[in-house]
Amino acid sequence: MAPRFVGKQPLSFTAEHLREAHSIRPGFNPQVWTADQAARTLLLLHAPHQSPSEYIAKLDRLFSTADLGELVALYAALPLLPYPELHVQRAAEGVRTTMTSVFDAIALRNPYPHDYLPEEAWNQLVLKAVFNARPLHQIYGLDQRRNASLAQMLLDYAHERWAAGRTLTPEVWRLMGPYLTADHRPDLQRLLLSNNALENQAAFLALSESNNPIAKELLSQFLTGEQASQPAFFTWQSIGESAYTS
Incomplete structure (x- = not known):
């Protein structure tokens, strides 16, 4: 229901906003985020839970029923969510998607792959970006993970x-x-x-x-x-x- 309440318009950020985002979470770059995406991320960050397993179970239910816009929000939010080490398999699944917008959400302007994906999954991400003509310069930490x-x-x-x-x-x-x-x-x-x-x-x-x-x-x-x-x-x-x- 997020789009009904906040709309889908692109968010407007100044250079100072983006620097602040990076200072809060290195590599976090919401430059292409939309209002509904931000609202969904806020909801994810405030989802009540008593344990990591309960939180992951909620995420799994959301991923299994998500439409395209929701998937984009979910994957782009991974570097901000609690228990980041538990989202590695989910991120690797995002790399294998055939939907360009979803792939971009996990691969571009997103520090999660650089920080958590094992080398094999990281290499698959870069190769797929090349195959699909995605901009490599928008992959966070590209130089640091050369191999x-x-x-x-x-x-x-x-x-x-x-x-x-x-x-x-x-x-x-x-x-x-x-x-x-x-x-x-x-x-x-x-x-x-x-x-x-x-x-x-x-x-x-x-x-x-x-x-x-x-x-x-x-x-x-x-x-x-x-x-x-x-x-x-x-x-x-x-x-x-x-x-x-x-």
């Missing part, structure tokens, strides 16, 4: 896309920098020689984050001494925003 297994899976996916004559978001290279090896030379040369400026930028940033000698060698080949000494005017954030809106 070798995810980097290899994304590289395999990139090869599949290229073999089929297709492209993929340059944001994937954000997850590969620390794991680059000499074997990646052809892939990086392809990006550096690309006519796509965002792919060039992604290659430069990935190489700059690598400690592998091949990285310095490739950078020196494609950058003049003057260029190499200049600070980059692009970031992973700017690359992601441009890639997602283009």
